[in-house]
Amino acid sequence: xxxxxxxxxxxxxxxxxxxxxxxxxxxxxxxxxxxxxxxxxxxxxxxxxxxxxxxxxxxxxxxxxxxxxxxxxxxxxxxxxxxxxxxxxxxxxxxxxxxxxxxxxxxxxxxxxxxxxxxxxxxxxxxxxxxxxx
Amino acid sequence: xxxxxxxxxxxxxxxxxxxxxxxxxxxxxxxxxxxxxxxxxxxxxxxxxxxxxxxxxxxxxxxxxxxxxxxxxxxxxxxxxxxxxxxxxxxxxxxxxxxxxxxxxxxxxx
Numbered sequence: 001x002x003x004x005x006x007x008x009x010x011x012x013x014x015x016x017x018x019x020x021x022x023x024x025x026x027x028x029x030x031x032x033x034x035x036x037x038x039x040x041x042x043x044x045x046x047x048x049x050x051x052x053x054x055x056x057x058x059x060x061x062x063x064x065x066x067x068x069x070x071x072x073x074x075x076x077x078x079x080x081x082x083x084x085x086x087x088x089x090x091x092x093x094x095x096x097x098x099x100x101x102x103x104x105x106x107x108x109x110x111x112x113x114x115x116x117x118x119x120x121x122x123x124x125x126x127x128x129x130x131x132x133x134x
Numbered sequence: 135x136x137x138x139x140x141x142x143x144x145x146x147x148x149x150x151x152x153x154x155x156x157x158x159x160x161x162x163x164x165x166x167x168x169x170x171x172x173x174x175x176x177x178x179x180x181x182x183x184x185x186x187x188x189x190x191x192x193x194x195x196x197x198x199x200x201x202x203x204x205x206x207x208x209x210x211x212x213x214x215x216x217x218x219x220x221x222x223x224x225x226x227x228x229x230x231x232x233x234x235x236x237x238x239x240x241x242x243x244x
Contacts, residue, residue: 042241046197075193083192086200 018129019050024059025133029074034062037134038080045087052091052128053084054121055113059134060098063109081111095121139165151233158186158236166234170225178222178234180209185235195240198228 022041028034044051055063062078069076084092092113099105099115106115116124125131135146139161145153150166152158163182167174174182184205188196196204198216206214213219219227228240 039241042194042197046199077193079192080194083194083196083200086204087197 015047017048017050019052019127020044021052021054021125021128021131023054023056023131023133024062025057027058028062028064028067028078029069029072033134034059035074035077037132038077040132040134041084041089042080042087045084045089051089052093052124053089054116054124055092055094055098056121057095057098058102060094060102060104060109063094063111063113064104065108065110078110084111093121093124137162137165137169149233149239151239152236155189155236155238162236163234170230174234175222177213178231180213181205181219181222181227181231182235184208185231185237189235189237195232195237196228197240198226201228201231201240 022037024034024037026033041051041053063081064078067076067078084090092111093116094106094109094113096115096117106113135148135150136143137146137150138144139159142157144157144162147153150169152162163179164174167178172178185195185201188194188201188204198219202214202216202219204214205219208214216227219231223230232238232240
């Protein structure tokens, strides 16, 4: 064990690694789902699991650039998606239909994602041990 | 709970983290450190300032593993390791330094 994995992280490694897919289907604000999902992902990242995120339906808005929550009483947490890479959460996917239906393109998103067709998403889901929908 | 900083009373949560991030000023870190029995050095401030910049950019207090890695990238390998950071912040570099920096408790920290 190296210095980096000892102390606070003791006991988190050496367990079973499962494939987790977090499916994000709702708009970022107006409900707590998006933020809760993100927090669960960040907490789970400490347990060295194989984590993927999928953005589907209104969930693609979570990644929209230029969010401004000044008029709401919610924090703009979209910058946190850019921190996922540092948590070794690097597999981000978005549904092509959902993006196109909302007039968005990949350039509108705050982080790079792999855009998938519905068939590819079916395969992605079939490969998982655990699928959590938010 | 609350702390007194430069004549002002600032609200904290039950673990001593600032209730409002915007209440922070350098004096907050000094008062919190004194309560814990420390004097802050330049090395402490380096980490505290790093955390405040990190929060500004990502809106999140990093987990210790992420903090260690990021410090290593920015300040060099001799500082980006657990031993160095735990010597500075014996209660846990993420937990204790985030508190001094006025940030919420790191997500995932128990």
